């Protein structure tokens with residue numbers, strides 16, 4: 001009995017701990033900070049060729065004060081929606097790279113004459 005109570009307590013402290021870890025994650029499907037940081041490093045910053053400070057106030061990652069971060073959140077939604085289509089077609093997922101290719105601003109198609 002004692003054992004069960006301890007296990008239940010550990011479970012709740014872990015679950016609550018994880019919940020309070022992320023403060024302002026509205027669209028990404030992650031529940032743990034390390035998953036968010038991994039995605040930020042290996043996808044977002046890398047595929048746009050920028051540092052974390054391009055989107056974040058370095059003393060408060062949860063803050064939405066930078067417009068780049070707000071645009072990026074919409075871009076994440078766009079990419080997730082595109083991936084629903086890709087999944088239906090049985091194609092690979094896309095990521096920011098497909099358009100950005102290491103740049104803040106993707107190339108636009110040449111202007112029509």
Ligand code: HEC
Nearest residue numbers: 022023024025026027028040041045052055061062072073
């Ligand atoms: C191009 C913009 C952009 C860059 C660059 C970026 N992030 Fe983010 N980051 C976001 C957005 C947008 C969110 C919120 C996502 C959401 O609402 O689901 C976020 C959320 C986070 C959070 C969650 C904060 C919280 O508790 O709400 C952390 C931590 C974080 N980023 C760390 C990093 C780190 C570390 C780097 C650099 C390796 C980085 N980010 C680079 C756009 C960016």
Ligand code: HEC
Nearest residue numbers: 044068069071072075076079095096098099100104105106
């Ligand atoms: C379907 C193509 C496409 C995908 C996929 C895409 N983007 Fe973009 N993104 C664009 C285009 C095009 C622009 C520039 C708009 C312009 O120049 O008028 C842009 C602009 C941005 C900007 C604004 C840069 C600035 O200087 O203000 C951010 C931030 C951004 N994208 C983040 C992301 C992130 C993060 C992802 C992946 C989650 C992503 N984008 C995926 C096409 C895309």
